[in-house]
Each structure stands twice: as structure tokens, then as C-alpha cells.
Amino acid sequence: MRHTFKHLLLFAILSIPLAIVCMSLQAHTAYAKQAVPLGSCGDTVADDAQLFGNRVADVLAQAQAMNTALQADTRVVTVAPEKLAGRSLSDYYYFVQGRCPAWAGQNFAVLVVAKGYDPFLHLGSTFNGKLAAADYQQITLSNRSLLAGGNYAQGAINVLQQVQKKLSPNYTWLWVTLVVVALLIAGAVLAFVFLRRRQSVAAATGAREQAVAAKQAAVNITSSLGRKSQELAPRIEVLLALLPPATATQLQRLFEASKAKESRVEEHLGNLLSNPATNLDGKTTHVEQYTQMQRSYQQVYTEAQEPQYLQQGIESIVARLERNPQESIDFRQLTTANSRQSGLSRL
Secondary structure, eight states: OOOHHHHHHHHHHHHHHHHHHHHHHHHHHHHHTTTOOOOTTTTTTTEOOOOOOGGGHHHHHHHHHHHHHTTOOEEEEEEEHHHTTTTHHHHHHHHHHHHHHGGEEEEEEEEEEEETSSSSSEOOGGGSSOOOHHHHHHHHHHHHHHTTTHHHHHHHHHHHHHHHHHHHHOHHHHHHHHHHHHHHHHHHHHHHHHHHHHHHHHHHHHHHHHHHHHHOOOHHHHHHHEEEEEEEEHHHHHHHSSSHHHHHHHHHHHHHHHHHHHHHHHHHEEEEEEOTTTTTTSSSOOOHHHHHHHHHHHHHHHHHHHHHHHHHHHHHHHEEEEEEHTTOHHHHHHHHHHHHHHHHHHH
């Protein structure tokens, strides 16, 4: 009897661990059977827990939009709490992945939704580092009230939209930078063009003013030559009748030489004034052209100084002869002195 009792006790001790192992295996087997979603592995949305109601199409549309935007393969799965058997949504995803190996792909994005749980998100390696845990936690927190209120479809749509936004490359800063750089470059170019334009206009204005001043000086000196010749002509005509023949001849020749030089100056000035390229009558041109016009009129002015000195000498002789017609005048000395003064004026 005593021996039989020992055998029964040993059998009881061995039966307890065996029963525990069997129960565990049954639980795992039952969970494994329940872990496969009712939908096919190829379904984009598998609403096994019937959480989306008549808005499955809306969730599907958002998943497809995420696929297009991210070149992803998005799946949305719902599961009833009783099927989880107390396990996490992460565990459920990995059980499903064991039945659907393709869901472990690099570009997969799987969202698992269950009543009373925060949605679980699995992202393939393509999206590594693009969504921080804190970011996803903030996304779930912002949609927790919707999910708690039973609006699982909108909650899932919002989560997918916000995840898509976080994963989408944001080139706004690049475009803003490019626009700012383009505006700065355009502004710099416009400022440079405007400054060069102002400098060009200022230079052209200054050159024109100098050309106009040279033109006016040439016109003034040429006009004064004509007036002086007209003034001297009658006085010389009177003197020619009173002077000795030799003096009269030299005075007349000197006056004619002066008038010939004056005529050449007038001809050169007339050519400039009649030429549209050098008459400076209100038109605008380049600095180089104004500078050339100034030189041309300056040459006329310089050329007019020689007959001007001659006229001054002739006027001095006429004044002396009017006082004394018999005075002996050294015309050669006057001509030499005039030539010397003319040469100095051109230096």
C-alpha cells in the first residue's frame, strides 16, 4: 500500500509540468491559427475586426495615395482584441508576417489597428531613419480621441496621412532657397545694370557738355574773326590811299593773308556744323563720339588763334599808321612775332 502511494505521488509530480507544457502549446497553436488575417496576403486593407464599417474604400484610397507618394506597399489590418489573446499588436504583425513573408519587404508599410490599442506601424528598411519613434508617438496621440470614440476609419486615414507627410521628402526649403538666391542674383544684376547705366549717362552728359563748350568756343572765336575783319576792312581801305606804296602793299598782303586763314577756319567750322554726326543738335550718343567731337571743335578753335593774332597785329599797325601814315613799319618782325605766339598757343 505504501509502495503504491509513492508511485501515485511520483506520477502526480510528473503530470503537473506536462500539463503546463500542453496548455502552453495549445495556447500557441490556437493563437497561431487566429494570427492569420481573414483577408488575403495580397489585400491592401483587411478589415478583419469590422472596424471601418462602410469606409473601407476611404481607407483603401488613402493607402493607395501613400503608395503613390512614397513608392511604398501599404497594408492596413484590423484585429479583434479577443483574437490577440493578450498579445501586442507587434506580436500579431510578426505572426501575420510569418504567414505572409512578402510583408517583410523593404518598401512595406503595415498599419495594425485594434479596439483599445494604439495603432502599430511597421516600416520596411527603405524608410529607416525617416520616422522617429517620438514622431509616431505624437501621431498616435493626436488621433487617440478619434480611435477611442470609435471612428477607426478616420483615425487610420489620419495616421496614414501624417506618416506619409513625415516620410515624404520635403524640398520646400530648397525651393525657398533657390527662389531667394535667384531674387538676390536678379537684384544684383539689376543694381549693376542700373549703376552702370547711371555712370554711362553721367559720363555721356559730361562728355556732351565738354563737346558743347568746345563747339561754342569755336563758333565764338570764328565769329569774332569775321567781325574784326569787317571792322578793319574800311579802315585799311582808307589807309591804302594815304600810305607809301611799299607800306600799303605790305599791309594789304598781310590783311589778305589774315582773311585767307579766317576763311579756312570758317570752312572747317561749317563742315562740322553741317555734319549730322558732329552738329550736337539734341541727339544722344556715346562718350567716345562726344570726345571726338570735342577734339574736332578744339582743332577749329586752335586753328582760329593764328588769324586772331594776325588781326591783333594788323589792328595795332592800323592804329599806328592812322596816327602817322609815314611811320616805317617792320612787317617781318610782326609776322615772326605772330608765328611765335601761334606756336606757343598750340603747345
